[in-house]
Amino acid sequence: MSYNPKEIENKWQVKWSEQQAFEPKDDKSLEKKYILSMFPFPSGRLHMGHVRNYSIGDAMARYYRKQNYNVLHPIGWDAFGMPAENAAIKNGRHPKDWTYSNIDYMRKELNSLGLSFSETREFATCDELYTKWEQEFIIKMYEEKLLYRESTTVNWCNECQTVLANEQVEEGCCWRCDNEVELKEMPGYYLDIRKYADELLEDLKLLEGKWPSQVLAMQSNWIGKSQGLEFTFKLSESSKEKLGGKFEGFDVFTTRPDTIFGVTYTALAPEHPIVKELIKNELLDAEVIEKITAISNMTEVERAKAGKEGFDLGITVIHPLTNEEIPVWMANFVLASYGGGAVMSVPTHDERDFEFATQYNLPLKYVIEGGEEGEAYTGDGVLINSGEFNGMKNSDAKVAIIKLFEEKNLGRGTTNYKLRNWGVSRQRYWGAPIPFVHCKSCGLVPEKVENLPIALPEDVEITGEGNPLEKHPTWSNCSCPKCGAEAKRETDTLDTFVQSSWYQFRYATHPDKWNSCGIDKEDVNYWLSVDQYIGGIEHAILHLLYARFFTKALRDIGFIDNLKEPFERLLTQGMVLMDGAKMSKSKGNTVDPDALIEKYGADTARLFTLFAAPPQKELEWNDSAVEGAFRFLKKLYARKSKVTTNELPTIDHSSLSKEEKLARAKVYEALQKSVDVYEKTFAFNTLIASCMEALNALDKQDNGLVWSEGMYIITHLLEPITPHICAELSEELFSSKNLAGKIEVLDEVFEQDTITLAVAVNGKRRAEIEVASSASKDEIISQAKESVAKWLEGKNVVKEIVVPNKMVNLVVK
RNA sequence: GCGACGGUGGUGGAACGGUAGACACGCUAUCUUGAGGGGGUAGUGCCCAACGGGUGUGAGGGUUCAAAUCCCUCCCGUCGCACCA
Structure with missing residues (x-):
């Protein structure tokens, strides 16, 4: 009988569900793995990105389950949000009705992929019970x-x-x-969240090597820690008076205290209280007031596009070190939300300040050596025009000047964050x-x-x-x-995003307790952190930062114990592309998972998504490559007729032919590779390729025992990826024995009678020799020399290098 | 501008510093003698005077017996942040 995916897949999906095959066990003495793919928004239908996400996670979950780990592999629904309301506006359906019926449909779609999710731990974030906690x-x-x-x-x-x-x-x-x-x-x-800025930044270190460096960099940039000096510019007496005595001065923050002697003006954000006061009391020209108000109404992006603009506010402050009187401007590039909404301006050593100063003819004063006249020099150098600090390296001056401010009680060293x-x-x-x-x-x-x-x-x-x-x-x-x-x-x-910040703890909490608590500490202690989290890079900041923050916050308010990070390892999957562009309904370049499964079955869909590219990379859709994946499964299924015994046979390796030995070697190579792939690299594409190579090599011989062993191991290896066909073959051929526990690698199968070695002269490959695997180094070298005699003529061999089992390199002069 | 990651055949992609292009798609030839589909076999980086040889992993240098891989300079691409003082 030929391969009939629909029949096989249906049979196993029913069976798994009846057996509750994927429920985690309550026994906390067992070694656990918590494998989590980001939960979907119930938009109505699955897309290929989901198929990829869940195929990756499921392969990991099934792998660990087979290694006898207690595996938590849950699914749920990120169910609140705008699209439900948009659907209500468009078709008059109630958001609740729309959401829950989408969930019902998408649950069926997930089931049709044969994903090994726990059924008892499923929930939707719009469930009132979830809202309650x-x-x-x-x-x-x-x-x-x-x-x-x-x-x-x-x-x-x-x-x-x-x-x-x-x-x-x-x-x-x-x-x-x-x-x-x-x-x-x-x-x-x-x-x-700012309260946790430093901890969120520091703990990124714990994730190094476990999270993609890109995500760590993005989070670190987003938190945006910088260190510098904070001090007060005191208003001049006349300016104080002008402002009705309501202000003594204003605070500024700088990361460049070393340039403080170069300050020639200061600038305030349009929203700064002093600017507001000036406007309120009409202490500026009507025209200026109008323009500042206009800037206030602009977004940051609009302001950036508009170019630099500013106005002299007609007030002055006193430089804390030189006591010079310095003008105060309003500038549209000063952000109200950062550093108090005010800056000291050093046009000679800051490009923005330079641009602004040039535009409004403000004075320049160079205080660090280096660079040239007529430009801002932002590099390092020695201080000039800086009183007692002249001659000091600017990196030292930063420290010294902060110290001076602190001693004189004029300001203090401080840290600022971009995170809001x-x-x-x-x-x-x-x-x-x-x-x-x-x-x-x-x-x-x-x-x-x-x-x-x-x-x-x-x-x-x-x-x-x-x-x-x-x-x-x-x-x-x-x-x-x-x-x-x-x-x-x-x-x-x-x-x-509040709901998705703690769902990982809800899954870990036993459903029997869902009515009595939001998060069960004991359960969380056992299951967390998530051993492997899988999802799209688009959540690099939003969700992943919020969930990290929530974990720390919940810990501090007593809902969980000492957990630092919720997600131990993170894999960010690449997008699914069609003709080089992201699949999207509006572009009309989508592939419908339902149709794909209908035509080829879930195993083909899963095999293709894991074979076409490593999970971290983008995946280019290719219809004929899907056919190729299907072809492989058909072939695998057809080879069941080659199997002659229902268990892992014992084989006398030395009695085998060359082809038989090679076939065994390929099979065990795949087995050897699998641990690294499933536990470390996730390069499922290479494991699948190895299985294909193994099957190709098996096809070149016809020993029933070698075939039996090969099929036993290949179906074992592929089960996490294509679970239905492997479960079917395994049941029929091996009473499912090969789907429980590990299979040991036999070193003897890698022993071949002869070894093929490449022979290179001066690093260039010139010939190939076949030597007995027992050959000594001298024998190998003499045979190698013979094979490349014509390249050695008239030359001296000055060095001979033998790389075991690989090649010989002869260095000649 | 800053940061991260990349650049290998016609395509997707393989290669602990050790035979570059595994595996797959596509293509060519051929067999399965109606077609279509399916399957089998052989070939397939590029160039040349072609049973041989040259050359080849974005470009250029370096380290090494040996470099896609390590180091330096540059170019290009993707993504993120972006007037953060």
């Missing part, structure tokens, strides 16, 4: 001052009608809809409600834990205009948890 964490974070509410300038996407976190703004546009982001002043909830706090408020319906109440007398009050979850109302009207929760006639009415008076429920919902 998340709300508890949020309240606790508020109590521990990790969460706060504040009114500030936020990124607003008018298309999505919601606020976005800084991490969700890509080149000034919304990460989801690509609409240009606006700035808006409004209240919101923030998680104090995580804004988690979203003005949308389909998310977890933020469990707070606004009371007229008590202010902001967290909901009582026993009242959780604060669930979403079902009867909402979703139009895309405004916040559906806010528009709901009654939902927000409640009583104050503190004083009992009439109060209003918070209508913001949590960013969906």
